[in-house]
Amino acid sequence: MLTYLARRAALGMLTIWAISLLSFVIIQLPPGDFVTTYIAQLGQTATGSSLEEAQALRRAYGLDRPLLVQYATWISRVARGDLGMSLNWKRPVVDVIGDRIWLTMVVSIAAMVFTWLLALPIGIYSAVRRYTLADHLFTFVGFVGVAVPSFLLALLVMYVGLVIFGADVGGLFSPELAHAPWGWAKFKDLLLHLPLPAAVLALGGTAQLFRIMRANLLDELQKPYVLTARAKGLSEPRLLLKYPVRVALNPFASSIGFLFPQIVSGSVIVSMVLSLPTVGPLLLDALHAQDMFLAGAIVLLLGILTVLGTLISDLVLMWLDPRIRHAGRGSVR
Amino acid sequence: MSEGTSQAPPPEARDPRPAGRDGEGRIPFASQRRLIWWRFRRHRLAVAGGAVVLLLYLVALFADFLAYADPSASDGHRSLIPPQGIDLFDEDGFHPHVHPLIGTRDLRTFERVYRRDEGREIPLCFLCRGYEYTLLGIIRTDIHLIGVERGRAEASLAILGTDVQGRDLFSRMVVATRTSLTIGIVGVGISLVLGVALGGISGYHGGVVDLVIQRVIEILRSIPVIPLWLGLAAALPRSWSVIQVYFAITIIISLIGWTELARVVRGRFLALRHEDFIVAAELAGCSPRRIIFVHMVPLVASHIIAATTLALPLMIISETALSFLGLGLRPPAVSWGVLLQQASNIEAIALTPWLILPVIPVVTAVLAFNFLGDGLRDAADPYGI
Numbered sequence: 001m002l003t004y005l006a007r008r009a010a011l012g013m014l015t016i017w018a019i020s021l022l023s024f025v026i027i028q029l030p031p032g033d034f035v036t037t038y039i040a041q042l043g044q045t046a047t048g049s050s051l052e053e054a055q056a057l058r059r060a061y062g063l064d065r066p067l068l069v070q071y072a073t074w075i076s077r078v079a080r081g082d083l084g085m086s087l088n089w090k091r092p093v094v095d096v097i098g099d100r101i102w103l104t105m106v107v108s109i110a111a112m113v114f115t116w117l118l119a120l121p122i123g124i125y126s127a128v129r130r131y132t133l134a135d136h137l138f139t140f141v142g143f144v145g146v147a148v149p150s151f152l153l154a155l156l157v158m159y160v161g162l163v164i165f166g167a168d169v170g171g172l173f174s175p176e177l178a179h180a181p182w183g184w185a186k187f188k189d190l191l192l193h194l195p196l197p198a199a200v201l202a203l204g205g206t207a208q209l210f211r212i213m214r215a216n217l218l219d220e221l222q223k224p225y226v227l228t229a230r231a232k233g234l235s236e237p238r239l240l241l242k243y244p245v246r247v248a249l250n251p252f253a254s255s256i257g258f259l260f261p262q263i264v265s266g267s268v269i270v271s272m273v274l275s276l277p278t279v280g281p282l283l284l285d286a287l288h289a290q291d292m293f294l295a296g297a298i299v300l301l302l303g304i305l306t307v308l309g310t311l312i313s314d315l316v317l318m319w320l321d322p323r324i325r326h327a328g329r330g331s332v333r
Numbered sequence: 334m335s336e337g338t339s340q341a342p343p344p345e346a347r348d349p350r351p352a353g354r355d356g357e358g359r360i361p362f363a364s365q366r367r368l369i370w371w372r373f374r375r376h377r378l379a380v381a382g383g384a385v386v387l388l389l390y391l392v393a394l395f396a397d398f399l400a401y402a403d404p405s406a407s408d409g410h411r412s413l414i415p416p417q418g419i420d421l422f423d424e425d426g427f428h429p430h431v432h433p434l435i436g437t438r439d440l441r442t443f444e445r446v447y448r449r450d451e452g453r454e455i456p457l458c459f460l461c462r463g464y465e466y467t468l469l470g471i472i473r474t475d476i477h478l479i480g481v482e483r484g485r486a487e488a489s490l491a492i493l494g495t496d497v498q499g500r501d502l503f504s505r506m507v508v509a510t511r512t513s514l515t516i517g518i519v520g521v522g523i524s525l526v527l528g529v530a531l532g533g534i535s536g537y538h539g540g541v542v543d544l545v546i547q548r549v550i551e552i553l554r555s556i557p558v559i560p561l562w563l564g565l566a567a568a569l570p571r572s573w574s575v576i577q578v579y580f581a582i583t584i585i586i587s588l589i590g591w592t593e594l595a596r597v598v599r600g601r602f603l604a605l606r607h608e609d610f611i612v613a614a615e616l617a618g619c620s621p622r623r624i625i626f627v628h629m630v631p632l633v634a635s636h637i638i639a640a641t642t643l644a645l646p647l648m649i650i651s652e653t654a655l656s657f658l659g660l661g662l663r664p665p666a667v668s669w670g671v672l673l674q675q676a677s678n679i680e681a682i683a684l685t686p687w688l689i690l691p692v693i694p695v696v697t698a699v700l701a702f703n704f705l706g707d708g709l710r711d712a713a714d715p716y717g718i
Contacts (some may be wrong), residue, residue, distance in 0.1 A: 015555055018552050022561060026568065149695075152696065155676065156692065158679060159682050162682060261554070261555055268563070269657070287563055287564065288659070296564070299560045307555060
């Protein structure tokens with residue numbers, strides 16, 4: 001069990017390191033550096049600036065040193081919670097991101113919960129009532145759900161919302177509460193607005209997950225122990241829920257591993273369409289304005305939080321599955 | 334996990350025999366290709382998907398012939414025309430025609446409004462002249478499937494409406510098919526090379542190499558990729574030409590897409606690794622490269638084809654998403670994503686809903702590829718139970 005945990009944690013650390021490297025690459029990619037851009041801005045405001053000044057600035061920020069050294073300085077600053085300055089906003093990146101990163105996570109986690117809440121009953125129903133009309137219907141909707149990327153679905157939802165309800169269905173808060181400080185009213189407002197984006201994000205994952213659930217449960221239902229239980233006269237719901245469903249449930253916990261990154265990814269684009277106050281629109285603005293410190297920081301934070309989410313899912317999996325919990329000598333899978 | 338568990342077709346669907354009575358006798362003599370085809374044919378959705386894919390590529394091939402208006406010809410006087418109805422009949426029978434549109438500016442809202450001139454008719458014609466183009470890259474011609482008699486199609490037709498710059502949406506959607514469907518192919522080609530090479534090495538050598546490649550794949554799969562692409566795509570220099578951006582985008586997309594392919598190839602290779610004929614080839618002194626590409630790859634070819642087909646829709650979606658956000662292909666390139674960019678805000682959806690029509694080809698193409706790929710995956714191993 002400990003080996004399993006250690007292995008997972010090590011992989012997580014490795015992933016975070018890879019993400020930090022990629023974020024640094026993103027920061028470095030555009031031609032020129034922070035000082036070039038800064039000087040260009042100074043030039044526009046007609047203060048004028050000399051070459052020496054530029055050199056001094058570069059030295060002060062360590063931009064004349066080799067890339068590896070720059071990476072080391074950057075990462076050690078990040079570790080201390082200093083993500084640099086946003087050129088576009090002229091404020092520290094941490095302030096600019098603010099609540100948005102947490103709202104991103106709230107939306108993503110809500111979408112994950114939605115995925116489970118939808119996929120579990122649908123999967124069980126489809127397996128137990130195989131080849132009924134409803135099963136075929138779910139399978140078809142599942143296919144479409146996999147095929148329609150979440151941002152296109154968001155577009156359609158916006159359109160339907162406008163035509164049928166005549167209202168802008170986007171956003172996470174009512175306009176009057178958007179800039180209010182956190183409080184009970186704002187929290188309630190968030191809960192009211194959350195289901196729609198969460199459902200939009202959840203559709204693709206639900207479609208994948210319920211098919212896995214259905215297939216697993218079908219395999220399980222054919223096993224002799226189910227027959228025995230039925231022969232002994234166990235009631236059908238109890239028979240179903242107590243053992244086969246529990247065994248078939250495994251992919252649900254492990255699904256966080258592959259679905260959560262997908263959902264976080266999707267939320268970036270969906271947020272733009274539905275104008276949610278998450279990091280998605282911020283990231284896009286930053287990229288369009290080549291505000292690379294902000295963009296790099298967002299990519300890094302999203303990556304780290306996703307890895308943490310995946311680690312938590314491993315813990316849940318361990319708690320659910322005794323086979324992993326009791327596998328002593330690291331012989332897992 | 335996904336191959337084994339995600340699908341459990343009924344026993345009869347897994348039976349590769351054709352429906353005919355004499356099927357039983359033919360099976361032992363049928364070639365593998367035959368068996369795959371028989372099994373594939375039973376999967377009706379997959380056959381339908383294949384037909385749609387074929388149709389879409391035909392549209393891409395003959396895009397200029399099917400379009401009636403020059404996709405880049407803009408006209409401020411024809412900005413944002415709603416989809417225009419075509420009347421198929423008039424008093425003396427079948428005479429497809431449209432009514433000319435009269436555009437005026439609403440003096441209160443300063444928007445252009447259009448009304449049909451019911452008095453006049455513009456007859457449509459088939460196989461008539463329009464803008465000039467080169468068919469299949471060789472034949473210079475100006476024949477289009479539909480057009481209007483005596484006059485420019487650009488000036489009177491707007492079957493699915495026009496965009497802000499007065500460009501015809503239908504023609505642009507048809508021409509966009511070309512970009513959107515080929516970008517996937519180039520991207521999948523690069524993923525294929527990466528996936529087969531790395532998956533092959535990983536499955537063939539095992540040991541430390543396998544461990545490292547597997548960890549890299551795991552890491553790539555646990556990263557939220559869209560923010561990453563966005564970052565990479567945004568770094569492309571603004572001064573690059575359309576062609577350069579096109580190739581850069583395909584490379585970015587394919588860098589992410591190879592992991593699934595590598596996983597499939599590795600799984601197959603691990604299973605094949607200890608077969609007698611591979612050991613024999615090794616003993617006969619074949620180089621690993623020869624063993625991988627001459628002895629192993631042909632055996633997993635059908636699986637590779639299936640995995641490739643399933644990777645294509647992902648590429649299409651990725652390109653659409655990137656272009657939709659304004660970080661992918663840039664105008665004057667025309668792709669479904671570029672077209673959808675105009676429908677990315679609430680005002681556009683409210684006032685000009687027809688601009689979200691390019692959603693339809695995207696979803697159709699992705700669905701068709703998914704059905705086709707699913708069928709191919711089931712048919713790829715005709716000897717399985």
